[in-house]
Amino acid sequence: MRCRLLVGRDWTVPGEVNQGCLIGAGFGITAGLPIACLCDLQALFPPTIKRNCQPVSQHLEVYIDYKSPYAFIAKDPTYALEQDFDVDIQWLPLTLNIGSYLGTAKVNNSGKVVDNQRSPRQWAAVKYAYMDARRYASLRGLTLRGTQKIWDSSLAAIGMLWAGKQHHDVLKSYTDIVYSRFWQRELDIEDPEVVTAVLAEAGADVLGFDAYRQGAGREYHDQLQDTILDRGYFGVPTYVIDGEVYFGREHLPRVRWHLAGGKGPYPDIGNDTVLQP
Amino acid sequence: MSESAAASSPHLSTAADLLVCLDFSDPESYLALAGTRQLVTDFDLQVQWLPIKAGLKRVSNQAPTEVAEDPLLAYKARRAKARQNYAATELQRTCRLLDIPVSQGQPQADTSLAAMGLLYVNAQGGAAPAYIESVYAGLFRHAQGAPAPIATVVNAALQAAAVAEAPFAAFVAAQGPQVLAELEDSLLALGLFASPGYLYQGQRFQGRQHLPLLRWTMQGATGTPPV
Numbered sequence: 193m194r195c196r197l198l199v200g201r202d203w204t205v206p207g208e209v210n211q212g213c214l215i216g217a218g219f220g221i222t223a224g225l226p227i228a229c230l231c232d233l234q235a236l237f238p239p240t241i242k243r244n245c246q247p248v249s250q251h252l253e254v255y256i257d258y259k260s261p262y263a264f265i266a267k268d269p270t271y272a273l274e275q276d277f278d279v280d281i282q283w284l285p286l287t288l289n290i291g292s293y294l295g296t297a298k299v300n301n302s303g304k305v306v307d308n309q310r311s312p313r314q315w316a317a318v319k320y321a322y323m324d325a326r327r328y329a330s331l332r333g334l335t336l337r338g339t340q341k342i343w344d345s346s347l348a349a350i351g352m353l354w355a356g357k358q359h360h361d362v363l364k365s366y367t368d369i370v371y372s373r374f375w376q377r378e379l380d381i382e383d384p385e386v387v388t389a390v391l392a393e394a395g396a397d398v399l400g401f402d403a404y405r406q407g408a409g410r411e412y413h414d415q416l417q418d419t420i421l422d423r424g425y426f427g428v429p430t431y432v433i434d435g436e437v438y439f440g441r442e443h444l445p446r447v448r449w450h451l452a453g454g455k456g457p458y459p460d461i462g463n464d465t466v467l468q469p
Numbered sequence: 470m471s472e473s474a475a476a477s478s479p480h481l482s483t484a485a486d487l488l489v490c491l492d493f494s495d496p497e498s499y500l501a502l503a504g505t506r507q508l509v510t511d512f513d514l515q516v517q518w519l520p521i522k523a524g525l526k527r528v529s530n531q532a533p534t535e536v537a538e539d540p541l542l543a544y545k546a547r548r549a550k551a552r553q554n555y556a557a558t559e560l561q562r563t564c565r566l567l568d569i570p571v572s573q574g575q576p577q578a579d580t581s582l583a584a585m586g587l588l589y590v591n592a593q594g595g596a597a598p599a600y601i602e603s604v605y606a607g608l609f610r611h612a613q614g615a616p617a618p619i620a621t622v623v624n625a626a627l628q629a630a631a632v633a634e635a636p637f638a639a640f641v642a643a644q645g646p647q648v649l650a651e652l653e654d655s656l657l658a659l660g661l662f663a664s665p666g667y668l669y670q671g672q673r674f675q676g677r678q679h680l681p682l683l684r685w686t687m688q689g690a691t692g693t694p695p696v
């Protein structure tokens with residue numbers, strides 16, 4: 193049974209109760225305790241644990257990359273899920289190696305190609321992707337300027353992990369800032385000082401981030417990329433819910449179907465999220 | 470379709486409101502057909518139906534499938550494998566929506582003959598929607614363990630489109646392959662490489678996920694758009 197266990201005064205722990213034991217990494221990490229039996233927890237915090245489990249929000253993993261225009265325009269339709277459903281969204285980085293499958297190229301400030309390692313079909317695919325993303329972005333008043341090179345977004349991704357360790361609102365703010373400025377060509381996501389400043393602006397405590405980005409954060413990020421590729425996640429945005437993997441925001445109707453309990457016919461794909469201005 | 474687009478190829482019509490490109494080898498395109506035809510009916514559109522080879526997937530999948538010592542090649546191979554596995558899962562979903570067994574939904578290797586058939590039907594003024602429906606049904610809704618040979622499927626579809634079969638054989642033997650190759654080049658020049666591909670008032674929409682936006686555009690692009 194999936195429950196939200198209420199511990200302490202102002203925070204909660206999602207987890208699963210199986211034969212009286214709380215299972216789930218969330219508790220150990222958040223409380224600084226190893227995963228423990230429910231009865232042990234009650235002994236430790238008798239007045240502050242709700243004994244009765246309550247149904248908890250469903251868990252949705254969302255993998256994004258800040259340098260992906262498609263992940264950028266998926267952000268707000270994905271946020272909208274939180275308004276419509278009781279869903280616990282876990283945002284995670286999937287750092288693309290774009291050059292490996294769409295070739296590489298650089299353009300100058302005038303848009304002139306100064307380095308080209310792409311075939312005509314790869315160019316067609318890239319140009320269409322930007323046109324398509326820009327079309328949807330402009331419908332919402334968002335600026336999306338094509339990048340001039342293929343960025344290494346791993347540092348910004350480690351920033352995402354750091355922000356995610358702190359508070360949901362911090363992560364949301366960090367993601368909003370990074371996306372907005374990066375796609376206006378106003379953010380160097382490869383510069384540690386810039387990323388640190390954005391974290392601070394988003395409300396994150398940045399003490400320790402410098403060590404994290406060079407040590408544990410980098411290690412976790414790289415290991416995560418390896419792990420999720422083996423799981424079959426290869427692009428962004430990727431949604432994982434109820435053991436199903438969906439690549440692309442066009443699958444949001446299906447994600448919603450899962451969140452609604454899988455009732456009714458299984459929907460087809462579609463960019464059909466309607467966001468109020 | 471815009472005149473400038475049509476001017477880029479003799480195979481593209483200036484009279485059509487909407488250009489629809491479909492890949493006969495792909496059950497995902499078959500799945501798009503119902504929604505596309507609904508759009509055509511709702512807005513009373515003049516449509517030019519054309520065949521396309523969906524190239525992007527092939528482009529992205531040109532990665533080695535065997536793990537190499539080179540880290541980049543090894544990454545590409547792993548990513549290619551992940552894509553293939555995902556495509557297999559997505560195929561199951563597609564078949565579920567088409568209400569056909571997965572065994573019937575397997576992508577077809579070479580549907581060039583069916584593609585030339587559609588060009589021929591267009592040239593003869595035949596019923597392109599009936600032809601398309603018949604080809605897809607022949608390839609993906611067959612009663613036997615495997616679809617009939619492509620020639621049999623195409624002949625049945627030509628009959629459904631009410632065009633003569635005999636001159637089609639001559640078309641295939643003569644200019645058919647050349648016309649098809651030119652069309653592919655023309656579509657790529659327009660930036661169309663995926664299926665279903667739509668061209669409406671100069672705007673490209675590739676993939677059936679865009680049908681809501683296409684509908685919103687046809688309705689006058691007013692009100693809150695689907696995104």
